[in-house]
Amino acid sequence: MGYKVSPYISFRDGAAEALDFYRSVLGGRLDITRMGDMPSPDLPESDRDKVMHGQLDLENGFVLMASDTPSDMEFDAGQRVSVTLFGDDGPELSELFDRLAEGGSVVEPYAQAPWGDYFGMLTDRFGVFWMLNASSGRPD
Numbered sequence: 001m002g003y004k005v006s007p008y009i010s011f012r013d014g015a016a017e018a019l020d021f022y023r024s025v026l027g028g029r030l031d032i033t034r035m036g037d038m039p040s041p042d043l044p045e046s047d048r049d050k051v052m053h054g055q056l057d058l059e060n061g062f063v064l065m066a067s068d069t070p071s072d073m074e075f076d077a078g079q080r081v082s083v084t085l086f087g088d089d090g091p092e093l094s095e096l097f098d099r100l101a102e103g104g105s106v107v108e109p110y111a112q113a114p115w116g117d118y119f120g121m122l123t124d125r126f127g128v129f130w131m132l133n134a135s136s137g138r139p140d
């Protein structure tokens with residue numbers, strides 16, 4: 001199988017501080033990409049330092065991810081944790097995306113993202129929010 005499963009925590013603000021705290025408690029290696037690191041001419045200045053994606057890789061193989069919510073998006077405090085499938089097998093993750101979306105609703109279609117990976121978001125038929133990301137391989 002070409003994917004892993006990880007929890008993904010959404011914050012209005014404060015993802016970097018939370019991830020740094022989790023690293024101080026759990027150890028591991030922390031990588032953070034800021035919203036301002038991505039090409040986006042419409043990005044408000046107030047969002048440039050927010051976390052687009054933070055990933056804490058623990059020595060035991062567990063991965064914890066988090067991000068801040070852009071100011072132009074609604075923040076749902078009841079939907080703070082989602083499930084993420086990520087890996088390098090684009091066709092497999094594309095198939096999983098389609099299967100999870102059956103009876104649910106697609107939030108963002110599974111397609112090539114600005115960072116080059118294939119990415120999509122959906123809510124399954126049970127109301128669980130999912131994000132899928134393939135670092136290589138076309139989805140079809």
